[in-house]
Amino acid sequence: MNAFDFLTQDRVREPGTGITMMLDKGIGPRMLMDLLEISGEYIDLAKFGWCTSAVYDREIVKRKVESYLSYDVVPYPGGTLFEIAYTHNKLDRFLNEADKIGFGAIEISDGSVDISLEEREKVIREVKDNGFMVITEVGKKDPKEDSKFTPTERVKLVNHDVELGADKVLIEAREGGKGIGIYDNNGNVKGDDVQIFADNTDIKNIIWEAPQKNQQVYLILKFGSNVNLGNIPPEEITALETMRRGLRGDTLGKVDL
């Protein structure tokens, strides 16, 4: 039972909506348990950012993965690690090790490498056939490269990936959320770009990387409390949940539950 439960309402979530994906960039095993105890129910996916999972002792990674799983959080390694495995022709071994460690999803991205549409299709199928949840990502790590894509091209890729079986598609924003994807150099949301997504794809398929508070507020006010959001820092998990529920000034009286 929550404190002050007579003042709040739970979120009612349809499957696949209201997802919160946390960015784990090196939280220690005990701090993780502490975080999960207080706010684990508000985390759905946990990304071990880029290749961070590859610079730790395997036993610590496993311990953290088990902690996540015990709170029904699906952990997965970052897209850059997939890209390295793919580039080095070690995709099989990568998937095998990810499975052994307990990761439940794989992110398929081309943020730093080039992968043809044909290859992308093959990889999506292979990852899916191996029993993983498939999360693809649309966007480039280098802002200059990323800015070459029009919103229409991005939407097209979202729809392409969903058609091939991707469970969710991430819109790249990196850890910083500035000058990339749907955000301008100050981290403000480019509303017209977001509208192009809204008009041309099923928003439920998307997880918006939204590391900054103003971005989370914008997307909640536009798409409702159950918009899928990602790259949330661990210390913002609770704050995000309160904003989804209209329990913070920014969204108070402005969301339906």
Place this chain on the structure above:
Amino acid sequence: MNAFDFLTQDRVREPGTGITMMLDKGIGPRMLMDLLEISGEYIDLAKFGWCTSAVYDREIVKRKVESYLSYDVVPYPGGTLFEIAYTHNKLDRFLNEADKIGFGAIEISDGSVDISLEEREKVIREVKDNGFMVITEVGKKDPKEDSKFTPTERVKLVNHDVELGADKVLIEAREGGKGIGIYDNNGNVKGDDVQIFADNTDIKNIIWEAPQKNQQVYLILKFGSNVNLGNIPPEEITALETMRRGLRGDTLGKVDL
């Protein structure tokens, strides 16, 4: 005994001065104990920001409240939760539950709702009669709404609340400290506004929300090491204490103890 105690001086504090109010936006129970062990003596008040205390299991909230109390820190729920209780005509139940959980203060704010001066007076009295420390807040959550108030109007409200029995009055700055209250859009202090407060009210009654370092430095240099400061992030508690005591470059040789 502190390390290197032959190089430092303690702060001498008159009652009601030198207050540090920390903003707790979801710190886990074990991290909290860890923080209190190393810097608990430098925290006087701990605010469970906005409605965060209402999205946790009641037992965890109680455990955290007990941890705070064991270090003589007065914990209290954020103003937005009060506003929801007030709006839903559940103030009695809210105060009752807050008391049962162990909260020692109540913040009375109108950041997101409208409360007439007459009602404000009634609420202050009711909260006080229930044995809580009364902390009122001056300011609006929405920067546009907030900017409608002149410094003179703010000072008037401070004096009004103090007269009615408020123990302290917070000057709203939110978690970010930008474009609100005494801070401009870049988070710099509007010195002329602060001077209007200095000239027209007893500064000891005020707790300045000052989440950013430059704001803390400004207020310490202007009002001395024992100025009351709030919305301090947990990881800045120690840094603030060193600045209050002239133990950091920014204030070294510039404060009297």
Place this chain on the structure above:
Amino acid sequence: MNAFDFLTQDRVREPGTGITMMLDKGIGPRMLMDLLEISGEYIDLAKFGWCTSAVYDREIVKRKVESYLSYDVVPYPGGTLFEIAYTHNKLDRFLNEADKIGFGAIEISDGSVDISLEEREKVIREVKDNGFMVITEVGKKDPKEDSKFTPTERVKLVNHDVELGADKVLIEAREGGKGIGIYDNNGNVKGDDVQIFADNTDIKNIIWEAPQKNQQVYLILKFGSNVNLGNIPPEEITALETMRRGLRGDTLGKVDL
């Protein structure tokens, strides 16, 4: 054994290179153990920022120092504490206490006080004779004071200190990394200034304070994965290690190991 070790390479480090210095500004004793367990092997030096070590119970400082030492991290008190000891003619007692607590290095700075070159020389020798690793710092805490120094003057001081026996020389950037030393007011690296260092001193002697990610990326891309970097926040230790190894988009395929 690390997870996914078939996808990564270790860094090969010559002695005195590849140093990561972390800024500890008040992390609790249990969080510290947690951090060290997951990423302790990527930390070489830990600075208790400015005078933070002097506002804690001596036993907690000792406990933290022992934790660092057990992971082969050399802890040391911040330069401002040295400056206070020096100004109050308590250098002997300061060094004695630092030694008793277990600190392995001393930072000799003049960020907030003036120390003549002659005195600087005497102090370096004294600290060295007491068996400490000597880390000097070049730069002033006050941006206005700091901006009076040309890059050429800074390089001269670096070479001066090294000649006198300093083990490493820090280039001041404070916790923020803006408008100071080699960084402009937005935190961007002043490339021409850095080049003057590169042309006139042995870069291995320098530890660049580089609290921000873009600064770390710049210096890694310019000087290689084993450039010495300091003032790294605890939560960025893992991220920095991945960037040093080319395991993050920013440096992927751009560093030699």
